Amino acid sequence: MAEKIKKVVLAYSGGLDTSIIIPWLKENYEGCEVIAVAADVGQGKELESLREKAIKTGASKIYIEDLKDVFVNEFIFPTLKAQAVYENRYLLGTSFARPIIAKRIVEIAKAEGADAICHGCTGKGNDQVRFELTIKAFAPDMKIIAPWRIWNIKSRDEEIDYAEAHNIPLNITRETNYSKDLNLWHLSHEGLDLENPANEPNYDKILELGVSPEKAPDKATYVTISFEKGIPVALNGVKMGGVELIKKLNEIGGANGIGIADLVENRLVGMKSRGVYETPGGTILYHAHEVLETICLDKMTSRFKQKVAIEFADLVYNGQWYTPLREALSAFVDKTQETVTGDVKLKLYKGNIINAGVTSPYTLYDEEVATFDEDNVYNQADATGFINLFGLPIKVKAKLDEKRGK
Secondary structure, three states, rough: OOOOOOOOEEEOOOOOHHHHHHHHHHOOOOOOEEEEEEEEOOOOOHOOOOOHHHHHHOOOOEEEEEEHHHHHHHHHHHHHHHHOOOOEEEOOOOOOOOHHHHHHHHHHHHHOOOOEEEEEOOOOOHHHHHHHHHHHOOOOEEEOHHHHHHOOOOOHHHHHHHHHHHHOOOOOOOOOEEEEEEEEOOEEEOOHHHHHOOOOOOHHHOOOEEEEEEHHOOOOOEEEEEEEEEEEEOOOOOOHHHHHHHHHHHHHHHOOOOOEEEEEEEOOOOEEEEEEEEEEEEEHHHHHHHHHHHHHHHHHHHHHHHHHOOOOOOOHHOOOOOOOOHHHHHHHHHHHHHOEEEEEEEEEEEEEEEEEEEOOOOOOOOOHHHHHOHHHHOOHHHHHHHHHOOOEEEEEEHHHHHHOOO
């Protein structure tokens, strides 16, 4: 390639794509120094061998950045408070992990005096947009290299061929070559047999964070989650930080077959794609938060917040985290969460989450008003005038229709 790039910072995961990108960059940009950046957003064991692997395949250095706390407190919890869900099913696990990674890569690229930032996202996917919109937000003039949009490799099989030819170790085979993304919040699975929506997923083969509902225990598990202003702060009465809480709920939820979502979604780039998502802890938290809001939010706020949730989810999915609208919506959401404090008890059983009680010091539920027993605060006769006024348009139309002979 004719363009001269002296130093490039690569978003590095150690997976198939980024493993072969390091030698590819050095082959195609003569004299180019490659600096790898791996963001720890909860991948766990995936990070253990990255340092040695990156250097052996040609990187001059590698940064491994622990972003878990920031990921939870500045991305996951704001999205949870919004109750934002993409197309009713997807809890945005990959979507909101990309902006935090890309922002840190920009910071390192600036500190290193890099000429370009490189990522391994495909030209068919959403992640290329999420990475690049964030880069534009913090380094608008930075050169971006996206190998999938310019190289001659056309498939994951050809990527494996390239890796084998360059003696790059891989932790996958052609038969288990699902496209996966793992972080603290979720694990996604795409590709191979899942590309045909007619195929039932082989959960025994693909699940890693938990078990299928059929293999969950025959006895229910109870959990109580405590919230303060919409943020989960305790599990079963034990105060803990967000990272630890999500990890524990992943273990509990996974063991009970919670949080498996098989869906066909509409990608930002225009096509439909099928994926299987494991989000055990996140599914429990979303359910608990929604239950708490039922007693803490008034009807008008709750209804409007549902509309905001759809817009918020689209912004996150489309990589538009660092935009004025997302910030404004978060400000609205934060206002609604001022009274979303309390405890939610749930029963987990074979993939199901069953409500088992909710309390809040800010509850709007008044048992004396709602009771079917005798009370001294509600005059049932008042309903007559209310119904007469509420039903007046229906009555007027019916009478006029009679006159018109309809």
